[in-house]
Amino acid sequence: MSLPPNSERIMFRAWHDDDVAALHAINSDPQVMRFVADGQGWPISRTQQFIKAASDMLEQSGFCQWALIDKSSGCLIGFCGLVDTGDVPEIGWRLARDYWGRGLATEAAAAVFDHARDTLGLSRVMATVQTENAASVRVIEKLGMTRDRTFQRDGREVAVYSCCLASSVRPPR
Ligand SMILES: CC(C)(COP(=O)(O)OP(=O)(O)OC[C@H]1O[C@@H](n2cnc3c(N)ncnc32)[C@H](O)[C@@H]1OP(=O)(O)O)[C@@H](O)C(=O)NCCC(=O)NCCS
Structure with a gap:
């Protein structure tokens, strides 16, 4: 199964069953979830789902x-990738609060764009x-x-x- 290319600081991988605890720590943080759906943190069952x-x-x-891994520590720091909507795929991201403000979401999303266009053939x-x-909103804008x-x-x-992937503006890596 193909994965988005590793970027300078992060790598992508498929999910493992034992990611539940690390992802639950992110999904139960009220500040992380503030603008996700109704703004409520998730119970662990929702993270398992x-x-x-x-x-x-x-x-x-x-x-x-996909699961997002910090290359330097090997820690799971969130996710970034695509959801199959049955129509145009939807890109999404969520990072642990400790990792905000370093350009990581933009770096990950740019890698997902590359993968969507070059490997998955999405337009x-x-x-x-x-x-x-x-x-x-700012990450979305930086992606063009x-x-x-x-x-x-x-x-x-x-x-x-x-965004049309062929004409998307690539943020600096
Ligand atoms: C959204 C999220 C993934 C961004 O991650 P990140 O790694 O901090 O994003 P980046 O550093 O790549 O870019 C963030 C940009 O937003 C800007 N920004 C951050 N907070 C801001 C604020 N309150 N007002 C205006 N701009 C803000 C940053 O300055 C940066 O822009 P810049 O590069 O022009 O300076 C992260 O905040 C997060 O996980 N949030 C909780 C989950 C979530 O909301 N997911 C998205 C649901 S649609």
């Missing part, structure tokens, strides 16, 4: 939101984000995605972005 769903998607579609990717999520529309979900404004 996430890993199972991502593994199934990788098997069936050849891509998923288009979309993203959704709560508009108050300034850091994630453009805003198509907004809508309300559970009282929160959500923006839909998309």
Whole structure:
């Protein structure tokens, strides 16, 4: 199964059953989850479901939101990758708070774009984000995605972005 290329500081891999504890620490952090769905941290059962769903998607579609590993420590620091929506695949990311603000999400997403275009042969990717999520909106903008529309979900404004991969702006590595 192909993976996005390793970048300078991070590598991608498929999920392991024993990733549950490390991912649960991220998914139960209220600050990490502030702009994810209803803003509630996940119980461990939801993280177990996430890993199972991502593994199934990788098997069936050849891509998923892969585990992100910090190369220097070997630690799981979050995820980045693609969700099979049945239409244009959706890119997404989530990092442990200790790793924010270092350009890692942009670095990972750029590698996923490269993989989507060069290996998976995808021509288009979309993203959704709560508009108050300034850091994630900024990552999306740095990737060269453009805003198509907004809508309300559970009282929160959500923006839909998309990008033609052939013409995406590649952020500096
Ligand atoms: C969104 C997230 C992945 C970004 O990770 P990151 O590695 O810190 O992102 P990067 O460092 O690559 O880029 C963040 C950009 O946002 C900017 N930024 C961060 N916080 C900001 C804020 N409050 N207001 C405006 N810009 C902000 C940074 O300055 C940076 O832009 P720059 O390179 O022009 O300076 C991380 O914050 C996260 O995991 N959040 C919780 C989960 C989440 O919201 N996932 C996305 C759901 S759509």
